[in-house]
Amino acid sequence: MNMKHGSPYGTHRVLEPLGVLPQGAWKIDNSMEIYDNEILIDVSALNIDSASFTQIKSEAHGDEAKVAEIVRGIVAQRGKQHNPVTGSGGMLIGTVAQIGPALVGKCDLKVGDKIATLVSLSLTPLRIDEISKIHLQKDQIEINGQAILFETGLYAKLPDDIDEKLALAILDVAGAPAQTARLVQPGDTVVVIGGGGKSGTLCMYEAKKRAGADGCVIGVSPFEKDCRRMKDLGWADHALQVDATNALALMEAVAEVTDGKMADVVINCVNIPNTEMGSILATRQQGKIYFFSMATSFTAAALGAEGVGKDVEMIVGNGYATGHAEFALGLLRESASLRKLFEQLYV
């Protein structure tokens, strides 16, 4: 066997433009002959990033066959499931099929292990052989195919005590509750925009835990159903039924329940554009905003804060935080109601 050695960052797979990293590349090499520091995975399911899947479903007018065609088309064009409209990816689960000899002893995996990749599909070489099932409501696609994990690629071994679809759904947004845990202090007033969604629900739970009895956690959703659920789960001090793209309406609603003090921390978890200004107006001076949404526009946030004279710290949602996978899976073991909800929605 005479394998080639690849870059730890996967630059050897970049086809165009040359000289960039795989995430920035338009097209990467998705041939499944591994380099000596790569891991080959037999893929069973893709979890598409929420902003990306929303865009694909919209383009397909909700038609499953058309969704499949769009997903296949992206992978055929780019060698990866990297949505050219939203710029975002997602993650996958599968089974370790082969481990490059240069990695033996350097990683804790063996052939046959079930893993989820924790790096974005936007940089992961992927080949789809068959799309077997599309779960329109769960942002999930079951496939037969293969993928490559680079030497620096993060992964999590799937736990025995948690259903794999559930684990995948949680791991996909594992960064959000981990970052919430770092941001929220006891007594804080926290607004979670999109608090009824997947990452939003985890952030609501973690925010209430950190803010404590003296804190105030406010969930925001345009949907009555989401607001009712937020109240039923018990972590929301207030559930505001407001469209966050209406910045002034959101500001007024938050002002009303906080006596004009506004939020210490705003966590933005919605997968639609034009919610930057609502986030900024809902935050107090010297407060913090965490943008977890991939639909966030950098310039809208930067210029928006300046435009209304808001001295706020705005943080780019980092999908990775040290230990985030274990942290997020731990939430399911910690809260029976969180686990029950996620089992209903994602299993």
Added chain:
Amino acid sequence: MNMKHGSPYGTHRVLEPLGVLPQGAWKIDNSMEIYDNEILIDVSALNIDSASFTQIKSEAHGDEAKVAEIVRGIVAQRGKQHNPVTGSGGMLIGTVAQIGPALVGKCDLKVGDKIATLVSLSLTPLRIDEISKIHLQKDQIEINGQAILFETGLYAKLPDDIDEKLALAILDVAGAPAQTARLVQPGDTVVVIGGGGKSGTLCMYEAKKRAGADGCVIGVSPFEKDCRRMKDLGWADHALQVDATNALALMEAVAEVTDGKMADVVINCVNIPNTEMGSILATRQQGKIYFFSMATSFTAAALGAEGVGKDVEMIVGNGYATGHAEFALGLLRESASLRKLFEQLYV
């Protein structure tokens, strides 16, 4: 006189789409009859945002008449100098021509005061009557025209002891050194990408002041001239001549001068796209990145960090920080060499 009362945020000026704030609007009303809580300004100069002006100059192939035509075209189309390609604006200087009666006693201005607006041109109603001079190297355009400042609009009175073009050049990027002052701790290793540019030079100065003798300040520029200047000014411990769009080259260069420890803080001040990954790879685990560049892509930053497993805090550059105008002007009074350089470049 029977004036109408406007929204403090200027929403009464939005023409399309209705219901958004002026920054998010495609087109705003630039008629110069003021509402009772607006300020009318006779404009003498525009300072175009660096990313925007770079794009306009490139589209115009460096031709001054074509630059003027593009700038006039944007204002005619949108009622504001809001570059549709980059999404960014800039700022202006002028003289107070009229103050709405509802603001009398609420602001410290009087008719005839020279001011600079500290809110972006991307939300400021503007009418251009004449373009009298274009300074291609200074991102400045001298005009005759008028503009409107909303009730929440920030401004700075121009000081007597500093040339107005110099003040404008500094105020345009006043947020950068103010944020640097907050971020950098004694002993930190700081990388300033674009350290030879306007905001970059201010960040280099402030970073060295904060990091101190035990700290290490590293400037990055692709240009030999910039690197030489950074060394001559004396605030750079290292000046690296590297193209920051080459992420791997930047990582290797920073690794070499930091013995592989990488930066505690990276401040990105370059006005070109595709430098997110270089910023991420130059930062240590648990380090911070401040993106001041309007050319930053939110998804490239978020997915880039996740893709290489970097647990870094990435902050969206906020052009506003409390007291930033006085802070930035103070730097010119504090450092003779900073003032001399800026007088050479911008007066």
